[in-house]
Amino acid sequence: EDKVVQSPLSLVVHEGDTVTLNCSYEVTNFRSLLWYKQEKKAPTFLFMLTSSGIEKKSGRLSSILDKKELFSILNITATQTGDSAIYLCAVEAYGGFKTIFGAGTRLFVKA
């Protein structure tokens, strides 16, 4: 059965800390891995990763994929209170419209 597992499930840090969120997957016919940020209700897109070893970066956020070990990490440096959110990892597979989501990591950044 296809699955996406995120860790930790929740995390509390202080402003300025650096955090690493983990996502491992077992998905048949992997096509891409995506990260979303969910603040109030609507998840918003952060990154799409399709190739191993190529870092995607946007400001203080970065992500990388390892297709051999079947995992991805999302790094956030110099965290701010506005980074408090649920971070969702999702994997898309070929052969349909299948996107498998992890349970999410709930990050809380204290001022």
Place this chain on the structure above:
Amino acid sequence: DVKVTQSSRYLVKRTGEKVFLECVQDMDHENMFWYRQDPGLGLRLIYFSYDVKMKEKGDIPEGYSVSREKKERFSLILESASTNQTSMYLCASSFNSPNEKLFFGSGTQLSVL
């Protein structure tokens, strides 16, 4: 910006009621999806549609039906709501081409009493 609009942010219904959740997108996306989100379980796909009048079951379709009469609108129907359908419901849409990200609505928190 793409906009996916869900008609209600919060809904409270009684067991056995028929419930309609509406979703409208304004970007001419072919694909539309309904997910439910529960703590510890993440997002689970209920139904999706890749064209008008076309629908496909997702992972947890039992107790739900959908309707897509127009390209921009995708409705989720609970024929007879039950307490285990209390959840956050998220609508999403995307273009029908490889590696297209999902655009989500703000969600509807449904409570069935």
